[in-house]
Amino acid sequence: EPEVTQTPSHQVTQMGQEVILRCVPISNHLYFYWYRQILGQKVEFLVSFYNNEISEKSEIFDDQFSVERPDGSNFTLKIRSTKLEDSAMYFCASTSFGVNEKLFFGSGTQLSVL
Amino acid sequence: SQQGEEDPQALSIQEGENATMNCSYKTSINNLQWYRQNSGRGLVHLILIRSNEREKHSGRLRVTLDTSKKSSSLLITASRAADTASYFCATPTMDSSYKLIFGSGTRLLVRP
Numbered sequence: 001e002p003e004v005t006q007t008p009s010h011q012v013t014q015m016g017q018e019v020i021l022r023c024v025p026i027s028n029h030l031y032f033y034w035y036r037q038i039l040g041q042k043v044e045f046l047v048s049f050y051n052n053e054i055s056e057k058s059e060i061f062d063d064q065f066s067v068e069r070p071d072g073s074n075f076t077l078k079i080r081s082t083k084l085e086d087s088a089m090y091f092c093a094s095t096s097f098g099v100n101e102k103l104f105f106g107s108g109t110q111l112s113v114l
Numbered sequence: 115s116q117q118g119e120e121d122p123q124a125l126s127i128q129e130g131e132n133a134t135m136n137c138s139y140k141t142s143i144n145n146l147q148w149y150r151q152n153s154g155r156g157l158v159h160l161i162l163i164r165s166n167e168r169e170k171h172s173g174r175l176r177v178t179l180d181t182s183k184k185s186s187s188l189l190i191t192a193s194r195a196a197d198t199a200s201y202f203c204a205t206p207t208m209d210s211s212y213k214l215i216f217g218s219g220t221r222l223l224v225r226p
Contacts, residue, residue, distance in 0.1 A: 004156075031212070043157065043202060043216040056212035091156060099206035099214040100145055102159035110154075 002026045006092050006106035013082055013113055021077045021109045023092030032075045033093040033103065034067065036060070043091070049075065050098070082113045119217050120203060126223040133190040135220040137203030138183075144206065146179055146186050147214070151200045160188075160201075193224045 005024040013019050025032050034046040047057040049067055066078045075094075079086055089110050093103040121136045137146070145164045149157040163170045163179045163186065170177045176189040190197055202219045 033214075035216075042218045043151075045213050045215060048212040050212065056210050058213075089154070093157075098211055100211070102147060102162055103157075103214060105149075105156040105158070107156040108154075 002104070004092055004094055004104050004106035006090075006109050008109060009107070010110045011112070013111070015084055015113055016081050019079050019082055019111065021079075021090050021092075021111070023075045023077070023106055024073055025075055025092065025094030026104055027073070029094035029096050029104070031055075031095045031098045032067075032069070033095075034077045035091045035093065035105075036088040037091065037108075038088045046077070046090075079111075082111075084113050087111055087113045120201070120220040122220060123218070124221045124223070126225065127193055129193060129195055129224055129226050131193055133193050133197070133222055133224070135188045135201050135222070137186045137188070137217055139186075139203075139205050139217075140184065142208045143181075144208070146177075147204045148175075148177060148186075148188050149202045149204060149216070151202065151219070153199070157202065190222075193222075195224050195226045198222060198224045 007022045032049040035043050037043045045058050047061045048055045064080045068076050089108045091108045092106045095101050095103050119138050127133050145162055147162045148160040150160050151157050161172050161177050163177050174191045179186045200219045200221050202216045204214045204216045206214050
């Protein structure tokens with residue numbers, strides 16, 4: 001079965017640094033998502049992306065966050081100036097028909113902000 | 115706002131027993147999905163049930179949906195140690211077709 005690929009699997013950064021988390025969604029999918037999960041807590045929606053623009057974002061997704069689909073295959077999440085509380089597992093997901101069908105998730109990037 | 119909330123938060127059973135997890139939600143939905151997460155790993159889709167369906171089966175999984183009570187249940191029959199994982203329900207919200215909201219999950223431990 002096709003997979004969503006995320007890199008790196010682990011990222012350690014200093015507070016205030018910029019990080020870019022990378023995702024390669026399934027090739028014919030049209031809807032893309034970022035979620036995050038702080039250790040032991042629930043999976044939180046960050047942003048959805050469709051037709052080359054953000055379609056929905058949560059309160060968490062403030063000006064420090066941005067997403068991009070630079071080349072038609074990659075989907076990136078950038079955090080401009082990381083905070084300690086950004087430490088979490090970040091999951092990318094994709095789907096063909098939006099949230100009325102199943103989402104395919106990547107295995108996540110564990111971000112640790114020191 | 116919380117959309118899906120699972121009950122119980124944690125469940126420990128013996129291998130071979132059945133496990134039942136419940137999910138309640140607040141707003142109208144057109145589908146409800148269940149996902150599984152092994153410790154520290156990504157989420158894997160298990161089953162999707164649409165609002166006009168009452169029950170759905172997939173292997174050892176059985177999902178029910180009661181839209182009048184805004185609740186769903188996931189039953190895993192004849193559990194195995196490999197079923198040990200966290201299980202989440204997730205729903206889209208009617209005010210957005212671009213967002214799937216996850217509940218807080220049930221941590222299932224199946225003892226060999």
